[in-house]
Amino acid sequence: MNINEKAIEMFEQNKYEEAMELFQQAVHKSRDVQSLNNLAWMYFYEEENDEKALELIREVVKLNPSSYFPYNILGEIYIKQKKWEEAKEVLQKSISIQPSDEAYHNVAVAHYKLGELEKASEFFLRVAGDSDYIMYSYVKCLIDLE
Structure with missing residues (x-):
């Protein structure tokens, strides 16, 4: 199980602080689409920190991901703004x-x-x-x- 999977497991068990720490570790270890997207999601939806989420999700979009998730998050941030x-x-x-x-x-x-x-x-x-x-x-x- 990788760090992101473990973080998601913690989040699903309502262990929010542990999940956030693991998502941050995942980004520190590798600034890939999955890690950046997951942390951006946490900042936007759980922390309501649009600026941190926006910074991370823009980095994801620059990687030209094949997933639609980052574009949805970015779109929602823009809607909110x-x-x-x-x-x-x-x-x-x-x-x-x-x-x-x-x-x-x-x-x-x-x-x-x-x-x-x-x-x-x-x-x-x-x-x-x-x-x-x-x-x-x-x-x-x-x-x-x-």
């Missing part, structure tokens, strides 16, 4: 690698905030499923189009 155009670009990259409901929803939000209501409504409809909230977002786009 209200950088709509940047969010749209990286989320479209994520979708081109592997479509996910999360990326479709977030790119819909970016399109909406940029005033691109038709595109936003397409993406909201794509992921609406049984979600009343997302269906509301879709209908709001249609109303705003008129």
Whole structure:
């Protein structure tokens, strides 16, 4: 079991501090896509430290990963920072690698905030499923189009 796997195991057991320490060790040992991405995820979602997460995830993206995860994280950071155009670009990259409901929803939000209501409504409809909230977002786009 490598350091990242052990860190994930600790996180799943709610041993947060041990997990964080192991994720940091993994990055210290090797600044590869997996290690940097995992630590960035921890900083963004668990520590709510956008700046540290952004620094790490940009480093991951420079490595041109074949995984969509780093692009999703970067897109979410940009959404939180209200950088709509940047969010749209990286989320479209994520979708081109592997479509996910999360990326479709977030790119819909970016399109909406940029005033691109038709595109936003397409993406909201794509992921609406049984979600009343997302269906509301879709209908709001249609109303705003008129």
